[in-house]
Amino acid sequence: MLESPNIQSRGFRNITEDGRITGFQVPVRLTYYRGVWLTQLRPATVTVDGEKFEADQITWVIDGKSYSQADLKNHPDVQWSSMTPAVLQVRKAGGLPLGIHDVEVKIVYSTSYLPPRMDLGFGGREPYRRRMTLVR
Numbered sequence: 001m002l003e004s005p006n007i008q009s010r011g012f013r014n015i016t017e018d019g020r021i022t023g024f025q026v027p028v029r030l031t032y033y034r035g036v037w038l039t040q041l042r043p044a045t046v047t048v049d050g051e052k053f054e055a056d057q058i059t060w061v062i063d064g065k066s067y068s069q070a071d072l073k074n075h076p077d078v079q080w081s082s083m084t085p086a087v088l089q090v091r092k093a094g095g096l097p098l099g100i101h102d103v104e105v106k107i108v109y110s111t112s113y114l115p116p117r118m119d120l121g122f123g124g125r126e127p128y129r130r131r132m133t134l135v136r
Contacts, residue, residue, distance in 0.1 A: 002029050007105055007130040008085050014095035014134065021095035024048075025061075027085040028105050028128070035082050038067060038075040042108040045127075046090050048101050053090045061087040096134050104129045 003009060008027035015023045026046055030036065038060075045054040060067045062080050066089070080086055088105065106127035 002083070002085065005130050006031060006128040007103055007132070009130075009132055011085070011087060012103075012132050012134060013136065015089060022093065023089060023091040024095045024134070025087050025089045026103060026105060027087045028107065029085045030080055030082045032109070032111060033082050034111075035079045036109045036111070038062070038072045038078045038080065040109045040111070041072050041080070042110075043069040043072075044088055044108075045104075045106045046088055047104040047106075047127075048090075048096060050102075053092065057091045059089045059091075061089060098134050098136070100131060100133050102129065103132050 006029055008029060011025060011027040013025060014021045015025055041060075043055060044058055044060070045052060046058060047053070055069060058069055060069070060072065062078065063084060065078075067075060067078075104127050
């Protein structure tokens, strides 16, 4: 079940590969009721405790499949549903320390009747912010 806040706390964790922490992930839900095609998405940014991550540092995971930000435009047949969170995986050696973090996610997408404003997030609204606790 989705949480009410756009930034989901379930799934906020560090990513471990081959026994090393290589980054962290932030699940987000879409507010647009129709869902969006990946070609409608613009590159996301994730800011944690004032440190900004963008471009090739972020990989989208939608329905279990990974997409680089540069690759989103090549998948016009894949839709992000409003009922399924996307997971933004962020590369950061060592991940995040355990404890409380201020997390901001900025996602811009186009819709058929609301063109995006690139200075704002989520289809033209302010970026989403949430204070989150990282455990484990």
